[in-house]
Amino acid sequence: MVRKLIGIDLGGTTTKLAFLTDSGEILDKWAITTDVSANGSKIVPNIIKSITQKMENSDHKIDDFVGIGMGTPGSVDRANGTVVGAYNLNWKTTQNIKDQIEQALGLPFSVDNDANVASLGEYWQGAGSKDSDVVFVTLGTGVGGGVIINGELAHGVNGGAGEIGHITVEPGGFMCTCGKRGCLEQYASATGVVNVAKSLSTEFTGNSRLKEMIINGEEITSKIVFFLADNGDIFANQVVDRVCYFLGLALANVGNTLNPGNIVIGGGVSNAGNTLLQPTTKYFQENAFRPVRDSTKIRLAQLGNDAGVIGAGSLALRNAKN
Template sequence: MSKNVIGIDLGGTTTKIAFLSKDGTFLDKWKIDTNDSEHGSHIVPNIIKSISVHMNDANYTKNDFIGIGMGTPGTVDYKAGTVTGAYNLNWRSPQPVREQIENALGLPFTMDNDANVASLGEYWQGAGSKDSDIIFVTLGTGVGGGVIANGHLVRGVNGAAGEIGHITVKPGGYMCTCGKRGCLEQYASATGVVHVARDMSVKFTGTSRLKELEDANEEVTSKIVFYLADNGDILANQVVDKVCSYLGLALADVGNTFNPDNIIIGGGVSNAGNTLLQPTTRYFQQNAFKPVQDSTRIKLAQLGNDAGAMGAGSLAFRAFDKQNNK
């Protein structure tokens, strides 16, 4: 039997799909728009259609694959194969994703939270490929995370393990969409960086291009903040330092709990590279337990936008192995 799988990285704007071999090689990969109209009812049918077309064009049949894996936003019922609360997909009620895909394509299907799946990608073929224990944190519009301990994805009792974005880093701080205050997500996500920059600019009295942009109500993004910090802007550097102090603190808490080989930072904000990594590592070292300081390292992710599809493929292989090793 062939050992290929199909990996799906479902996002609010685009859906990335890939055919992967057992050694993690992309045999084919592409993306389609995520159509969330009419309560997201077109999303799964569009995925099924796209996979069917690509299989046909490449002369594949379902016998060339052993399963399909998917990473998705929202709350995943891993056992039932449903997703709920994926608001950026317009999915408010439970969606029977597994049932739809298995019935249409005739292949075993498994899925998990998108951050968990991306962590599997980095663990399998990325920055954690030589490790047994990693923490993955993704800094994007929000902050997500995944925990892999002794090679196993940690899901928790109801799938909420790895929610690093909701570690409280500032009691009584910014209100989070989760309903509590001071979550890391409100400080270290792309939107969080912008929020911190706006508030800090109000009290800043020196010369700063970032200050000028804020005062003129120009659009400020996290990318702009890090770019200005790289180019010596005083306020931008203060903002980056503040953001990294919160991130380093949260990662130290996670490090003290799990003592992983590596904590891997991915997502769009991680494109800031060493401008993000160096101060975050410094604050991690300040707050971590001494044995953790000595053994756990902070690293940048390596797979970029491929992490989700790669991890989804890994999820499918893991599900197949589990089913056949009972």
């Protein structure tokens, strides 16, 4: 009998769920809207209800499953299965997720930070699957990270391992939501790309559609910046180059510290593909120690939106083995 897993990727607007085999194959996947009303008190009951309904409407039975894993924003207490400070979920107080889900579904439950869980997904089935030492960087609304050493997630003494988004790349630079200045997150996330564009636009004097949009107060997104760069906008290319400089610098520092086989870049900004990868790799190589430069590779993630649920399934499997 195939031992099945349940993976949950909890996000601020959408919660993705999947049933998987213990070899990482997705059998069934679906998504529900994350209802953050009433201080996020409906989120976990909605997840339980959705899993229960899915089982009732399919040939999956609770006895087929060995466990449930979940990736979540916020500060995670893995031992107790609680989360606090996930502000995009309205979770300001401690949420006892593990107790609620285990009591309702009767399966062992494990939870970790969403970036860590996505990195487990890429490590298990994606761009990092050939190495036991992998660093995953996710460039989304913010910048997250996960560090896998000898096949195990590194958490650090207070859960702060892998906070690559808060590496300082510009001392005294843009103010970060974390309270300090110059974090990578303010330069290489989706919002960071826009920060860089607006900051550099004051110095640029040539013709540029991107510069015009900024002057006219039109909405700028990282997607627009990369699109215009791909289409020959000189200023947009300068912005992309500056973003990739900061990203390459941060990744070189990560590489010099850990020397992983791969540093895998995922998240929405990574959809820019080679427009992001090539200059980032160039700046990584300029700033990395030679033995690191020659052995650590920068790669794009392969699993896209499935990284979270696959990683959550991996978490469930690891928990079941322990």
